[in-house]
Amino acid sequence: MTSTxxxxxxxxxxANRIPDRGITITSVVILSTAVAAVLYPLYFIVIASLSDPAxxxxxxxxxxxxxxxxxxxxxxxxxxxxxxxxxxxxxxTTVATTISVCLIVAGGYALSRKDLPGRRTITVLLVVTMxxxxxxxxxxxxxxDLGMLDTIWAVVLPGAVGVWNLIIARSFFxxxxxxxxxxxxxxxxxxxxxxxxxIAVPLARSLIVLMAMIHMVFNWNAFFDALIYLxxxxxxxxxxxxxxxxxxxxLASTGNMTGDLESYAETQRVGELIKYGMIVxxxxxxxxxxxFLQKHFTKGALLGAVKS
Amino acid sequence: MTARTESxxxxxTAEATAGAGxxxxxxxxxxxxxxxxxxxLKRVRRAWQLYVLLAPTLLYFVVFKFWxxxxxxxxxxxxxxxxxxxxxxxxxxxxxxxxxxxxxFEQLIENTLLLATFNLAFLFPVPIVLxxxxxxxxxxxxxxxxxxxxxxxxxxxxxxxxxxxxxLLSPRSGLVNHLLGFAGVEPIFFLAxxxxxxxxxxxxxxWQEAGFSMVVYLAALAGIDPALHEAARIDGxxxxxxxxxxxxxxxxxxxxxxFILAVGNLLNIGFEKALLLQTPLNASESQIIQTxxxxxxxxxAQFSYSTAIGLFNSVLNLGLLLTFNWVAxxxxxxxxx
Numbered sequence: 001m002t003s004t005x006x007x008x009x010x011x012x013x014x015a016n017r018i019p020d021r022g023i024t025i026t027s028v029v030i031l032s033t034a035v036a037a038v039l040y041p042l043y044f045i046v047i048a049s050l051s052d053p054a055x056x057x058x059x060x061x062x063x064x065x066x067x068x069x070x071x072x073x074x075x076x077x078x079x080x081x082x083x084x085x086x087x088x089x090x091x092x093t094t095v096a097t098t099i100s101v102c103l104i105v106a107g108g109y110a111l112s113r114k115d116l117p118g119r120r121t122i123t124v125l126l127v128v129t130m131x132x133x134x135x136x137x138x139x140x141x142x143x144x145d146l147g148m149l150d151t152i153w154a155v156v157l158p159g160a161v162g163v164w165n166l167i168i169a170r171s172f173f174x175x176x177x178x179x180x181x182x183x184x185x186x187x188x189x190x191x192x193x194x195x196x197x198x199i200a201v202p203l204a205r206s207l208i209v210l211m212a213m214i215h216m217v218f219n220w221n222a223f224f225d226a227l228i229y230l231x232x233x234x235x236x237x238x239x240x241x242x243x244x245x246x247x248x249x250x251l252a253s254t255g256n257m258t259g260d261l262e263s264y265a266e267t268q269r270v271g272e273l274i275k276y277g278m279i280v281x282x283x284x285x286x287x288x289x290x291x292f293l294q295k296h297f298t299k300g301a302l303l304g305a306v307k308s
Numbered sequence: 309m310t311a312r313t314e315s316x317x318x319x320x321t322a323e324a325t326a327g328a329g330x331x332x333x334x335x336x337x338x339x340x341x342x343x344x345x346x347x348x349l350k351r352v353r354r355a356w357q358l359y360v361l362l363a364p365t366l367l368y369f370v371v372f373k374f375w376x377x378x379x380x381x382x383x384x385x386x387x388x389x390x391x392x393x394x395x396x397x398x399x400x401x402x403x404x405x406x407x408x409x410x411x412x413f414e415q416l417i418e419n420t421l422l423l424a425t426f427n428l429a430f431l432f433p434v435p436i437v438l439x440x441x442x443x444x445x446x447x448x449x450x451x452x453x454x455x456x457x458x459x460x461x462x463x464x465x466x467x468x469x470x471x472x473x474x475x476l477l478s479p480r481s482g483l484v485n486h487l488l489g490f491a492g493v494e495p496i497f498f499l500a501x502x503x504x505x506x507x508x509x510x511x512x513x514x515w516q517e518a519g520f521s522m523v524v525y526l527a528a529l530a531g532i533d534p535a536l537h538e539a540a541r542i543d544g545x546x547x548x549x550x551x552x553x554x555x556x557x558x559x560x561x562x563x564x565x566x567f568i569l570a571v572g573n574l575l576n577i578g579f580e581k582a583l584l585l586q587t588p589l590n591a592s593e594s595q596i597i598q599t600x601x602x603x604x605x606x607x608x609a610q611f612s613y614s615t616a617i618g619l620f621n622s623v624l625n626l627g628l629l630l631t632f633n634w635v636a637x638x639x640x641x642x643x644x645x
Contacts, residue, residue, distance in 0.1 A: 020547040027441035028450075034438065035457045038515065041476060044483055048475075059486035107365030110358045117352045122362070126369060131572055132626055134376025135618030136598075137605040141382075141393075142375050158372050161365060192357035221465030224580050228606055239467045246471030247584055275475050279468055286463050294459060297523070 042283075049073070049276035053269045056276075072277035075270065082278075084234060085241035089220060092237050096156035097215040103161050104211050108169025109200055112177070123170075130163040136228070143229055154229035155237070159222070165211060172207045173200065206296075213296045220286065242282055246275055383616035396612075403616035412600065420596040420621075423582070424574045426510050432570060435518045436563065439525035440551055455526065458519035469516050470584040473508060474499065500589040509585060509594075513578060521566065525559055532558040564636050572629035575621055597621045 048056045052067025060066050076082055111119055133139075139158060148154040177200060185195045201208075223239035230236060236244075352359075378393065383403055385396040407413060438458065445451050461469070476483045477498040485495040498504045532554060540550050579598035586594040595603075597617060605614030 023444060023547045023551075024446075027444055031438070031441055031445075031450075031454050035454055038457050038461055038519075041472060041483070045472060045475070048483075053481075057481035059489065103365045103368060106361040110362035110365075113355075113358055115351065116355050116358050116362075117348055122366070129369060129373040129377070131629055132377070132622055133373060134378070134380050135615060135622060136601055137611055137615040137618060138376035138379030138382065138393075139372065140606065141379060141387075141611065142372065145392075146371075157368070160372075161368050166365070192355070192361070196357075196361060217463055221463075221467070223465070223467050224583075228602075239465055242465075242471060243467045243584065246467070247474055272475070272481060275471065279471055279475070283464055283468055286465075287460060290460060290463050291456070293463070294456065297459075 045276050045279050049273065049280050053273045056272065069273070071270065072273035073281070075274055076277050076281055081233070081236075081241050082238070082281075085236055085238035088235060089238040092152060092155050092226075093216055093219040095152065096160065096219040097212055099156060100160045100165075100215045100219075101208060101211045104165050104169050105201065105204060105208060106196070107161070108166050108207075109173050109196055109204075111166070111170045112173035114179075126163050126166065140228060149229055150232050150235065152235075155222075155226050156219075158225055158229075159218075165214065169204075169207060169211070172204065176203060210296045213293050217286065217293065238282060242278060245278055380615060380619055382612045383619045385612060387612040387615070399612075403613045404620065406613065407617050407620065412595070415592070416595060416597050416600055419593055420575060420598075423506055423509060423578075423596055426506055427513055427578060428570055428574060430510050431513050431517060431521075432567065434514055435521035436525055436559075438518060438522045439529060439559075440555055442522070442526060443529045443555065444547060444551065455519075455523065459523055460519065461516045462520035464516065466516075466581050466584060469512055470581060473512055473585070477508065499585065499587050502590045502593040505585065505590045505593040509578070509581065513581070524566065525562065528559040528562040529555060568629070568633055568636055571632040572625070574628055575625040 044061070047063075047065045048061055049072055050065040050068055050070070051061045052069055055061050055066035110116060111123060113119070134142075143149060143154050143158060146153075148157070181199070182195060185199060190198075221239060223237065223243060226235075226237050226240045227243075230240070382393055382396060384398060384400060386399050387393075387396045391397075442451055442454055445454075475481075477485070479485055479495040479497040484498070488494075488496065496504065498508050536554050536558075537550055540554060545553070575597065579596065582594055582596050583599050583602060586599060598621065601614045601618045601621070604610045604617065
């Protein structure tokens with residue numbers, strides 16, 4: 001092996017003479033930088049949420065909290081809008097995920113059956129919606145016509161089924177349920193319903209878990225449908241409450257200098273603390289379950305890639 | 309004469325009958341046509357339970373995808389809520405003309421295309437490079453750690469990422485401006501200065517989304533036969549050569565599919581973030597077609613006008629998708645359609 005390497009080395013172009021260790025070192029350096037670039041902002045937000053806002057504003061917080069305080073969290077946890085948003089998000093996420101998973105599994109199964117007349121036409125029609133849709137305004141008008149504005153249905157229904165997920169489900173059934181299995185069941189007198197509910201669904205556990213994960217994260221993080229379809233602040237999901245606190249307030253406060261200065265400064269001071277705390281409180285749940293979710297997402301990425 | 313006239317008549321009838329008899333013979337191959345139709349009906353009837361399973365999904369698509377698609381016609385009408393999609397008066401291409409001749413038109417197109425292109429130019433290659441590097445490393449623990457950390461931000465919502473940008477980029481108290489302060493740079497109000505909108509948008513997209521695509525590429529890389537690497541190593545191929553001649557060709561089909569998908573959504577993706585990052589001060593760069601549709605349609609209730617703009621965007625997008633799909637097919641890579 002060494003002699004071959006030696007013989008080749010003389011003819012290699014310059015770029016290929018970079019030793020393998022050089023590649024390894026470069027990779028480690030770049031990846032470590034990337035890891036730090038992802039982790040440090042998150043870490044900084046955690047320590048800033050526990051620090052005296054004056055120390056944060058003065059640039060004295062780098063590695064450890066300065067002037068340790070729980071004030072921000074106390075205020076956040078005492079706020080009814082945050083709790084209501086949290087409750088709404090739990091409700092919307094649960095309902096939307098259940099609907100999505102049911103539609104995708106049942107629809108994907110039906111479309112996977114080669115003996116379904118019209119299957120090809122239906123699939124093509126569905127795929128068309130992937131690349132061309134009516135757009136935001138007609139969809140809004142449809143939701144409005146259905147009388148869904150300001151109801152939970154406007155949040156959970158319009159985005160329930162993604163074509164891509166439906167295709168993943170269809171491929172899953174095509175690959176994992178051999179025709180022989182169904183034929184055998186049919187010979188034994190099982191109807192399509194019976195086969196679906198007692199054989200296909202139990203065998204599709206990994207698909208169901210994957211779809212549930214994808215939709216849980218998607219629905220928990222969604223804000224746009226709520227923004228356009230909900231007017232009643234009591235129905236806002238957490239993301240919309242967050243948006244109002246994190247993003248809107250900042251802009252409002254820079255132009256809104258009314259009131260006496262002292263109270264304004266105080267509001268600003270605590271406001272910053274609350275923002276850092278809100279980011280932590282709302283990110284923590286999803287990052288805490290991430291190691292568990294990641295496994296399934298990787299599987300999903302694989303499914304998608306295999307399909308491609 | 310009568311006989312004469314009759315005889316041709318007779319022959320005609322004979323011919324006609326012969327012809328009539330011949331017709332089925334000549335059509336024999338297509339004769340079974342009615343049978344499959346009956347068969348098909350039977351098959352449809354036999355599959356009724358499958359249709360029941362499919363029905364809710366189909367209903368969803370009809371209501372939330374095809375009905376809005378049908379409603380796109382208000383782009384050519386003056387929509388009013390009383391007359392609905394089909395009853396409102398027809399105005400032809402008026403809204404499109406108004407949009408194209410409006411003073412924002414050029415700026416909107418420019419902002420949209422520049423943002424989408426910059427975003428793609430960074431967000432597309434970065435995950436490939438990261439995946440190749442992670443794949444190259446031999447330490448399993450470092451690999452897993454890197455993968456988990458880089459993947460994490462894709463679980464964080466756009467609202468929170470933008471919220472983080474607001475606090476970290478704050479001119480008075482933000483981390484970034486404190487860091488810049490060390491380098492002697494005056495504080496920059498990133499979200500108020502139009503020229504900073506695109507860099508902030510693209511950088512945060514890479515921060516948030518690169519890890520997700522990286523995992524897809526890593527999955528594809530894991531599918532490459534290790535024997536190829538072993539053989540190449542025995543033949544004296546360096547790491548770089550193996551990356552170039554084994555890894556990259558191995559994931560090329562995935563790259564090509566993801567590229568077409570990315571281009572197909574070029575003008576749609578990331579609109580939520582643009583909306584969240586938009587401030588009145590940076591609107592000259594952050595106003596893209598989609599945010600303008602939102603503003604004109606939902607905030608100012610110009611339904612027809614904004615639908616026309618949205619349709620314009622969709623058609624532009626579809627054109628891009630088909631073009632790139634065609635290019636991919638020409639290069640004999642996997643194409644989507």
